[in-house]
Amino acid sequence: xxxxxxxxxxxxxxxxxxxxxxxxxxxxxxxxxxxxxxxxxxxxxxxxxxxxxxxxxxxxxxxxxxxxxxxxxxxxxxxxxxxxxxxxxxxxxxxxxxxxxxxxxxxxxxxxxxxxxxxxxxxxxx
Amino acid sequence: xxxxxxxxxxxxxxxxxxxxxxxxxxxxxxxxxxxxxxxxxxxxxxxxxxxxxxxxxxxxxxxxxxxxxxxxxxxxxxxxxxxxxxxxxxxxxxxxxxxxxxxxxxxxxxxxxxxxxxxxxxxxxxxxxxxxxxxxxxxxxxxxxxxxxxxxxxxxxxxxxxxxxxxxxxxxxxxxxxxxxxxxxxxxxxxxxxxxxxxxxxxxxxxxxxxxxxxxxxxxxxxxxxxxxxxxxxxxxxxxxxxxxxxxxxxxxxxx
Numbered sequence: 001x002x003x004x005x006x007x008x009x010x011x012x013x014x015x016x017x018x019x020x021x022x023x024x025x026x027x028x029x030x031x032x033x034x035x036x037x038x039x040x041x042x043x044x045x046x047x048x049x050x051x052x053x054x055x056x057x058x059x060x061x062x063x064x065x066x067x068x069x070x071x072x073x074x075x076x077x078x079x080x081x082x083x084x085x086x087x088x089x090x091x092x093x094x095x096x097x098x099x100x101x102x103x104x105x106x107x108x109x110x111x112x113x114x115x116x117x118x119x120x121x122x123x124x125x126x
Numbered sequence: 127x128x129x130x131x132x133x134x135x136x137x138x139x140x141x142x143x144x145x146x147x148x149x150x151x152x153x154x155x156x157x158x159x160x161x162x163x164x165x166x167x168x169x170x171x172x173x174x175x176x177x178x179x180x181x182x183x184x185x186x187x188x189x190x191x192x193x194x195x196x197x198x199x200x201x202x203x204x205x206x207x208x209x210x211x212x213x214x215x216x217x218x219x220x221x222x223x224x225x226x227x228x229x230x231x232x233x234x235x236x237x238x239x240x241x242x243x244x245x246x247x248x249x250x251x252x253x254x255x256x257x258x259x260x261x262x263x264x265x266x267x268x269x270x271x272x273x274x275x276x277x278x279x280x281x282x283x284x285x286x287x288x289x290x291x292x293x294x295x296x297x298x299x300x301x302x303x304x305x306x307x308x309x310x311x312x313x314x315x316x317x318x319x320x321x322x323x324x325x326x327x328x329x330x331x332x333x334x335x336x337x338x339x340x341x342x343x344x345x346x347x348x349x350x351x352x353x354x355x356x357x358x359x360x361x362x363x364x365x366x367x368x369x370x371x372x373x374x375x376x377x378x379x380x381x382x
Contacts, residue, residue: 012319013324015366016327020316023312
């Protein structure tokens with residue numbers, strides 16, 4: 001049986017591989033009918049326009065689930081609910097209504113000095 | 127100390143621009159760098175806004191010490207310049223004993239961290255001297271059939287040098303003048319990647335600012351640090367290619 005720890009060798013520079021994939025995809029597109037080419041171009045423009053708005057954070061799964069559920073109940077996009085929550089959070093921070101220091105614990109990470117540790121019951125309430 | 131040469135027997139493929147830009151990038155990063163111009167055209171000095179001068183001739187033919195023949199062109203960056211007198215260097219080398227290692231011998235005792243050599247597009251005794259002095263070879267190439275043939279030629283020359291007992295640590299292919307809008311570019315890069323695999327570095331996009339920088343006697347780091355030739359193409363959130371990425375790859379070579 002093959003050793004599961006074996007890693008496939010990288011035979012191309014990763015950036016060159018990305019570039020080649022993109023170029024090959026575009027060449028395939030060039031052979032599509034005009035309507036499909038236009039559709040692809042629109043999709044690309046849409047993705048490009050949204051690029052600035054996208055980000056990735058690690059969140060507790062319970063919060064993610066709760067936001068998703070709320071979005072479905074209210075018939076609203078989850079992104080807009082999160083945007084509302086963050087606006088309110090920033091306003092409260094600005095007004096001095098939230099004190100981060102009460103949640104701060106020293107971090108062992110070389111990258112950060114602190115972690116925010118939240119009360120256990122917050123997770124239960126969600 | 128690591129000696130890295132920029133070579134391709136085809137002219138006009140971006141050897142000089144690549145050598146200058148990467149040397150300037152190393153120097154900006156605090157690496158003590160010497161840039162050696164082995165081309166009698168003397169375009170390296172010109173690109174730094176200086177007059178051509180016979181530094182290489184004085185080093186090899188007049189036996190002057192290296193530090194007297196170099197010019198400090200930027201912080202951490204010295205230049206051993208060339209001019210038409212470099213043709214005389216070739217004649218001098220031809221009639222010398224141990225002629226293939228003369229340049230290597232003269233550079234060996236220097237105190238630089240890195241020496242980059244811009245080779246002439248030729249196959250003569252100075253070219254062989256340059257290759258014999260090099261630990262690593264970067265082969266800039268346009269993605270057209272003639273320039274890619276130049277890659278094959280330089281590799282054949284390196285193969286012949288290897289047969290004489292010299293061991294290169296490695297080489298890389300640096301695609302230049304990259305124009306991702308043409309079908310020929312895709313065909314050529316597919317072919318180059320198929321042949322050379324991981325040795326192919328991300329490409330340098332075609333960019334008019336490279337020519338402008340030379341005309342003003344500035345490096346791209348000074349003239350246009352965010353131009354496509356420097357920063358590469360935007361692909362999603364990533365940048366692909368450009369001299370900044372090439373510099374990262376070069377640092378990996380230098381760090382071994």
